[in-house]
Amino acid sequence: MSEQQEVVRRWRREARCVPLARAELRKALADWGLSELEGDALLVASELVTNAVRHAAAPRGREIETRYVRLGNGVRVEVHDTSPVPPVVGDPDRDGDGGRGLYLVAAVADRWAVGERIGPGKRVWAELSVKVP
Template identity: 40%
Template sequence: MNQEIDELPRTARHFRVQLSPTPRAARLARLLAVEQLRTWGLADVLDDAAHLVAELAANAVTHARLPGRDFRMSLYVAGGALRIEVADARGDRLPETQLPPPTAESGRGLILVALLADRWGVADGPFPRKTVWAELDLARGRPEHGNP
């Protein structure tokens, strides 16, 4: 996991939405992301991006929920990559980077993020927020992502 956040190059496309920290809003984040990516013509990364948004949004509403504090989902296309960001109000609760024990009932979601994303990490602030981000290269050439 990359602990640093790079400055985004000038973006060609950007979408941002603020949502209440509920399971319904996490599902809505996924639906909105899918529709936006279709509008942008990014069918090649649509499935992986939908899974990433679903996991990051679900984590925000499950592990970082604070009454009266929304979470924000952002999509950027810049520098040949799609960047997905989910910011929440719990900067004090960073994601686990270690594999959970086999008997654990949760904690496997970020394994999916690590497998699907080309890069991912966590950025602090501004206080009290944190942003968990994942990037997908738009010119993906790895066979495990369906490209020959």
């Protein structure tokens, strides 16, 4: 297992950062021996980073930060952006392609929340753990 217990990266606020952030998380999970969380953790990261790209009302030059933190038997996925506006769990449009992200996060994560961060903006995080039978 890797000695590094946290992976922090900054991304330009553009759609192409989503697959890059997913790749960093996939690598961290493999290094930490948590590959069984990959499917759900990548879904969470995709939704949270996509929300930051699409909805964080901040200047285009501002970056998004991802933090992947190794927990005892799981991982915390954090996405930081400079917008103070919290994400809203909307009413998903059955015929549209949006509005379901936070529902999906809530469905697969053990818990998730929105909190403050050092500096302007917010952090949205979710924790996932390996389920013990």
